[in-house]
Each structure stands twice: as structure tokens, then as C-alpha cells.
Amino acid sequence: MSRLQVAIVDYGMGNLRSVANAFKAVAPSISVAVTSDPEQIAQAERVVFPGQGAMPDCIRELDARHLRQAVIDATQQKPFLGICIGLQMLFEHSEEGDVPGLGVYRGEVKRFPADKMHDEQGAKLKVPHMGWSQVHQTQAHALWSEIPDQARFYYVHSYYVAPEEATLTAATTAYPFDYTGAIARDNVFAVQFHPEKSANAGLQLLRNFVNWKP
Amino acid sequence: MGCAKRIIPCLDVTDGRVVKGVNFLELRDAGDPVEIAQRYNDQGADELTFLDITASSDNRDLILHIIERVAEQIFIPLTVGGGVRKVEDVRRLLNAGADKVSINTTAVLNPQVVEDAASRFGSQCIVVAIDAKKVDNQPFEWEVFTHGGRNPTGLDAVKWAQKMVSLGAGELLVTSMDRDGTKIGFNNPLNKAISDAVDVPLIASGGVGNLQHLVDGVTMGGADAVLAASIFHYGEFTVQQAKDYMREHGLEVR
Numbered sequence: 001m002s003r004l005q006v007a008i009v010d011y012g013m014g015n016l017r018s019v020a021n022a023f024k025a026v027a028p029s030i031s032v033a034v035t036s037d038p039e040q041i042a043q044a045e046r047v048v049f050p051g052q053g054a055m056p057d058c059i060r061e062l063d064a065r066h067l068r069q070a071v072i073d074a075t076q077q078k079p080f081l082g083i084c085i086g087l088q089m090l091f092e093h094s095e096e097g098d099v100p101g102l103g104v105y106r107g108e109v110k111r112f113p114a115d116k117m118h119d120e121q122g123a124k125l126k127v128p129h130m131g132w133s134q135v136h137q138t139q140a141h142a143l144w145s146e147i148p149d150q151a152r153f154y155y156v157h158s159y160y161v162a163p164e165e166a167t168l169t170a171a172t173t174a175y176p177f178d179y180t181g182a183i184a185r186d187n188v189f190a191v192q193f194h195p196e197k198s199a200n201a202g203l204q205l206l207r208n209f210v211n212w213k214p
Numbered sequence: 215m216g217c218a219k220r221i222i223p224c225l226d227v228t229d230g231r232v233v234k235g236v237n238f239l240e241l242r243d244a245g246d247p248v249e250i251a252q253r254y255n256d257q258g259a260d261e262l263t264f265l266d267i268t269a270s271s272d273n274r275d276l277i278l279h280i281i282e283r284v285a286e287q288i289f290i291p292l293t294v295g296g297g298v299r300k301v302e303d304v305r306r307l308l309n310a311g312a313d314k315v316s317i318n319t320t321a322v323l324n325p326q327v328v329e330d331a332a333s334r335f336g337s338q339c340i341v342v343a344i345d346a347k348k349v350d351n352q353p354f355e356w357e358v359f360t361h362g363g364r365n366p367t368g369l370d371a372v373k374w375a376q377k378m379v380s381l382g383a384g385e386l387l388v389t390s391m392d393r394d395g396t397k398i399g400f401n402n403p404l405n406k407a408i409s410d411a412v413d414v415p416l417i418a419s420g421g422v423g424n425l426q427h428l429v430d431g432v433t434m435g436g437a438d439a440v441l442a443a444s445i446f447h448y449g450e451f452t453v454q455q456a457k458d459y460m461r462e463h464g465l466e467v468r
Contacts, residue, residue, distance in 0.1 A: 017311055021286050053336035117413075119216055126415045126438055128338055128384055131217035132260055132468040152218060152468045154291060156338045156384075175216055197291050197313060199255070 005030040006210065007044035009071060009086075011062040012036070013053045019083070022196035023048075026207040038070035046209065047074040049190075051085025055109065055159070056097030058085050068102065075104050075188050081209050082190030087183065088161055090190060096159050105183070106164035112175075119176055128158045135171045135181050135193065143189050143208045144170075151201040153181075153193035160192060187214040218468040219432050220260035220439035221456050222417060223446045225250055227296075228268045230276045232447070244447040247280045248287075254446065255288045257453035260468055262288070263316070263387070263417075263441060266296030267362070278310040285311025295343055295387070299324075304331045308339060316387055318343035319360040322367050322374075325381055332382025341417075342383040346371035346404055347391045356404050363391045375408045386412065387441065389419040395444070397423025402435035409436030417441050425451060425459040432465055 006023055008016050016034045023032040033040070041047055049071055051058050062068055074080050075090065082090055091101045094109035101109065117125040132152040137144050160179040163169060170189065171182035182191040189209065195202035225232045225247055232244045244250070251262055262284070266277040274297060281294055294307045295316025304315045304327075321328050321342050332340045345363050346356040354370035375386055388408055390401030400418045409416045418437035422428060422445055431437045445451050457467045 017309065018285055018289075018313065021311070022289050025287070025289065052338060114413075124410075124413075125216055127413050128415070129217060130338070130385060130415050131220050131438065133217050155217075156291075197289060199290050203289055 002031065004033050004035070004040060004044040006032040006046045006048060007041045008032065008034045008048045008050060009041060009067060010034045010036040011058065011065050011067055013051060013058050013061050013085075016050055019048060019050050019196045022203060022206055023210070026203050027210045030210060036065050036067065038067055041067070041070040041074060044078070046079040046081070047071070048081045048083065048209075049074075049086035049089070050083040051089065053085065054096060055085055055088055055094045055101070056099045058089060059099055059101065062089070072102055072104060078187060079209065079212050079214055080188045080190075082188070083196070084157060084192060084194060087190035087192050088159060090183075090188075091161055091163070094159065104188075105168060105185070107168075108162050109159050110162050111159050116177060125176055128156055129175050130156045132198075133173045133175060133193075135173055136178075137171050139170050139184065141170055141184050141189070142212050142214075143184070143205055145204075145208045147201055147204050147208075153191075153195065153198040153201055155193045157192060216466065217438070218260065218466050219437075219460060220417075221428070221453055221460075221467070222261045222263050222293075222439055222441040223254045223259050223453060224263045224265060224419065224441045224443040226265050226267050226443065227277060227280065228266070229273050230280065233267070248283050250447070251284045251288055254453055255290060258457060258468065259290065259453045261291040261293065261439070263293040263295070265316070266294065268297065278306060281307065281310040281312055293341055293387075295341070299327070301327060301330045301334060304335060304340075308335060312339075314339045314341050314385065316341040316343045318345065321378060322358065322360050322369070325377070328378060328383060329381040332384070337382045337384035340383050341385045341387050342375075342378040343387040343389065344371055344375060344378070344408075345389050345391050346401075348401075348404075356407070359391060363394075371404065372407050372411050376411055379412045379414050383414065385415045385417065387417045387419055390421060393421025394419070396421050397444070399423065399427040400431040400435050400437070400440070402430055405431065405435035405437050409438075415439060425456055428456055429460055429463045429465060432460070
């Protein structure tokens with residue numbers, strides 16, 4: 001088996017085909033595969049850790065497939081892109097189902113608090129936060145290359161990450177308060193939004209990931 | 215700051231072609247689904263909805279192939295509805311590349327499907343579509359109808375919406391059957407009543423005839439997204455024109 005350039009970690013939660021489709025669109029010549037084989041993930045040049053659904057189910061399924069260690073190893077070794085729950089799982093604990101995460105970073109995954117979900121005019125803001133919101137880049141990074149600050153990306157989530165270390169945050173989004181929309185540290189970049197569903201800005205981020213040399 | 219109000223062109227698909235009807239009847243051919251999807255994506259559509267209205271079960275799988283082809287070239291959220299009866303139907307549509315699946319008649323006949331699908335795949339991908347009509351023979355204002363608007367259910371649309379959210383619906387697609395195809399605007403009082411009663415996003419549908427109707431859907435109807443078909447299909451307006459108009463009228467758009 002030849003070494004994959006991009007391994008998309010499949011732990012049985014939801015549809016990863018759109019992530020694979022988007023990589024094929026931006027980098028038709030590279031090898032991309034959806035895989036649940038820890039060995040293939042260990043061998044891959046780059047790892048994408050997506051996720052949707054509820055975090056307790058994601059953690060359970062990840063463990064059922066014996067993928068926890070392969071994911072943690074990848075965060076320490078190679079270009080790594082977390083998406084949505086794939087960002088949230090990197091933290092210590094989630095309010096969703098009161099479950100521990102992988103604990104790669106210190107911090108908590110929190111639910112949007114009902115008492116704060118209104119805009120300046122007092123209009124109700126819906127949860128899940130579903131739709132296109134502006135992403136404010138709080139640190140320069142190779143993955144923001146060619147993407148304007150405040151570009152809109154597609155979000156769908158009811159929980160957000162609150163890292164203990166402020167320097168981990170690479171972007172914020174206001175809904176209605178500023179929360180962490182992306183994190184960056186060494187070879188890891190992870191986003192709460194869905195680049196694979198964010199039209200041109202999202203495709204550019206995936207292209208940047210394929211070309212990234214941390 | 216918040217979330218841009220979404221503009222969602224809707225493609226009614228039957229036997230592999232996009233069609234548009236008036237008041238759920240009189241279907242007219244509007245073109246190839248993949249070509250139309252590409253055009254809307256290029257115009258800046260925030261999302262696309264496909265409603266499979268194929269009558270014959272022989273041709274049901276055509277929609278899967280269409281979604282597969284669209285998902286290979288278009289990178290915005292795709293919602294697919296029509297004919298979803300079982301959790302397995304939801305799974306097949308998601309696997310074909312749908313991001314969300316819309317459940318309508320089945321939600322009424324068998325609400326357990328909504329609960330099971332939401333718990334298995336997550337609320338974020340379960341949309342419940344509600345077809346409602348103003349009635350004067352009930353103790354409430356708007357009644358839920360099924361089977362493409364033919365069958366009354368005796369259900370109050372607002373209470374039904376709350377029940378669907380409690381079972382796990384992550385979004386509601388509310389179509390006013392009095393307005394669908396009429397071009398006189400959304401039923402804003404209906405949408406506002408539902409939007410105020412739930413926390414999840416509401417997509418307004420049915421009745422758009424001009425761009426002001428889209429603005430009214432948000433400002434008067436409390437919609438988080440506006441869905442339209444004919445004004446886009448027949449080239450009256452582009453999605454970009456709709457966005458420009460909404461922005462000029464003070465709404466946040468992408």
C-alpha cells in the first residue's frame with residue numbers, strides 16, 4: 001500500500017465524502033482517502049480529523065475503532081487539520097454529554113448559553129449556529145494564505161471551544177460574543193467551521209493545508 | 215454580528231429533471247439539475263435544496279446520482295428531501311453527498327423516524343419540512359398538510375414545529391401552501407409564529423415573487439434563510455441580485 005498524502009480519519013460518524021471531494025477538487029493529483037486503518041493514518045503525510053454529530057458518540061466510535069492513539073500521534077507528528085467536532089475533541093472536556101475529550105489541549109467545549117443568544121437589537125439568535133459567519137484571523141498563518149480577513153465560512157454547531165491558552169486561538173467569530181473559530185499550534189490547525197462546505201474561501205484553506213510545511 | 219441570512223434556491227426534481235409547479239400542480243420543465251446547481255453556486259447561493267417529487271418508485275434512485283454529481287463539484291451545503299420514509303433513506307442520501315435531509319410526510323406518519331435519524335446522524339443534518347395552510351375550521355390558525363399538500367392532518371403547525379424540534383430537528387423548512395407558486399410573498403405571520411416558538415433556524419418557503427419578499431421574509435417573518443425557486447429558475451433575478459438587494463436593505467448577507 002502506497003503512502004497516502006492526505007488521510008481523512010473515518011470513525012463511522014457521518015459523511016466524509018464531501019471532505020474527500022473537496023480535497024480532490026483542489027488537489028486532483030494527490031492521493032486522498034477516507035480511512036479507519038490506524039496504520040494508514042500513521043503512515044500518511046497529512047491527517048484530516050473531521051466530525052459531525054454529538055461528541056460523546058464521536059469519542060465512543062473513535063475508541064471502538066482503536067483510532068484514539070493514531071489521532072493523538074498525528075497531532076504531534078505531521079500536518080493535521082481538525083474540522084468541527086474534530087476540533088472539539090482535541091480539548092479536555094465537553095459539556096455535551098459531560099465527556100472527556102482527547103486532551104491534546106487544555107480547555108473546555110461549551111454550549112452556547114441560552115441567556116446570551118440575542119443580537120444588539122435584542123433579536124433572538126438561533127442554536128445551532130447554522131450559516132455563514134465572518135472569521136476574524138487573530139494570528140498570521142500559512143492556512144490563511146490568500147484568504148481575506150473576515151471572510152465568511154459555513155458553520156453548523158451548538159458547542160464551541162474555550163481554550164485555556166489564549167495564544168492557541170487563530171481566529172474568532174462573533175455569535176454574538178467572540179469565540180474561537182480556529183486554533184493553531186505547531187503542526188496542528190483546527191477549525192470549527194466547515195471548509196469543505198465554504199465555497200471558495202473553504203477550498204482555499206484546504207489548498208493551503210495541502211501545501212503547508214509546518 | 216451574527217450569521218448572514220441565507221439565500222437558498224430550491225430545485226424540485228422529478229425523473230432527473232428540475233421542474234416548477236404552481237400551487238403544487240402544473241409542472242413545467244426548468245432544466246438539468248447539475249447545470250442549474252452550478253449556475254446558482256457561481257451566483258453565490260449560500261446553500262441548495264433539492265426536493266425529489268418523483269412519483270414513481272422506479273426512478274427514486276435518480277436523485278442519489280444527481281446528488282453524487284453535484285457534491286463532486288459544488289462545495290456549499292446541500293439539502294435533499296422528498297420521499298424520505300426510513301432512517302435508511304436518510305443514510306443513503308447523506309452517503310450520496312447530502313449535508314442535510316429534509317423529512318416531511320414521514321415526520322407526520324412516523325415521528326420516530328425524525329428522532330431516530332437525529333440521534334443517529336445528528337440534529338445538524340435533520341430538517342423537518344412543514345407544509346402549512348391557513349384554516350378556519352380548527353381552533354388554531356395554520357394546519358399541517360402532507361402528501362404534497364393534499365392531506366390535512368389536524369395538527370397545529372406551531373405546536374407541530376415545537377414537537378419536531380424536541381425530537382431532534384435541527385432546522386425547519388416552512389412552506390405556506392396558500393402562497394406556494396403565487397408570487398405574492400411569504401406567509402410572514404406563519405413564519406414569525408413558528409420562528410418565535412423554536413430555537414432552531416427557520417427557512418421560509420412559498421410565494422416569492424420579487425426581491426422585497428425576501429427582505430420581508432427576514433424582517434417580518436423572522437426567517438434565518440429564504441428559499442425560492444421560480445424567480446431564479448426563469449432568470450428573473452440572479453442570486454447575486456437578491457443578495458445585493460437584501461444588503462441594500464440592511465440585512466447581513468454573504
